[in-house]
Amino acid sequence: MENNGLDIGSAPDRLLDAALCHVAFDGWSEMTFRAAAEDSGIGVDLARVVCPRGALDLAAAYHRRGDRLMAAAYMATDLTGLKIRERVALAVRLRLEAADREAVRRGAALFALPQHAAEGAALIWGTADAIWHALGDTSDDINWYSKRATLGAVYSAVVLYWLGDESEGHGASWEFLDRRVEDVMRFEKFKARVREMPVLGAALAGPLKALGRIKRPDGAPRDLPGRVGEGERT
Structure with missing residues (x-):
């Protein structure tokens, strides 16, 4: 689809690329959106068609672009000999290395606002899902x-630490990341041991059976809603 020689399909990426030059100064704001529309040659009216919510849509698009870049970088990495905890940490690190810290900082401020908090949470969930998908989760x-809930919490904590990290090469952030992943792995081991304990295992049999009926969502896009049993939606 084209409009006066403009490839509409490329418009979102062009707008986003143009916006990144302004985000550090004006945040993900209406001013940034209008500047991006002008700089990209798309124009504000057409930009509104592409991004009806303006800079909010651009900020969300930037976040999702980071997920795609992470997945591509992960797939191109030699993973030979890496344990699952090392693969998780690697994916999170690649996700942050693909991002511009100031753009992330401004995005964090935007999605911390009450009216955008739900969207921010959905984006973090999407990142956790993209990481597990890249890892081949079945x-x-x-x-x-x-x-995804656990990794989303880890990712959020690491992002906040990374935003304030002034260590060389963000080394302190990667150490913090390793500690958080290790905490998660210890918790998973604890859950496995609890299930093997005779008394607790028997007490939890009923709740675990009920939870076992919950299924991941079918089809794409992968999102929060799931299935219970056969065809019953939660």
């Missing part, structure tokens, strides 16, 4: 949700 039950 879970299709309650673990599909718990893995």
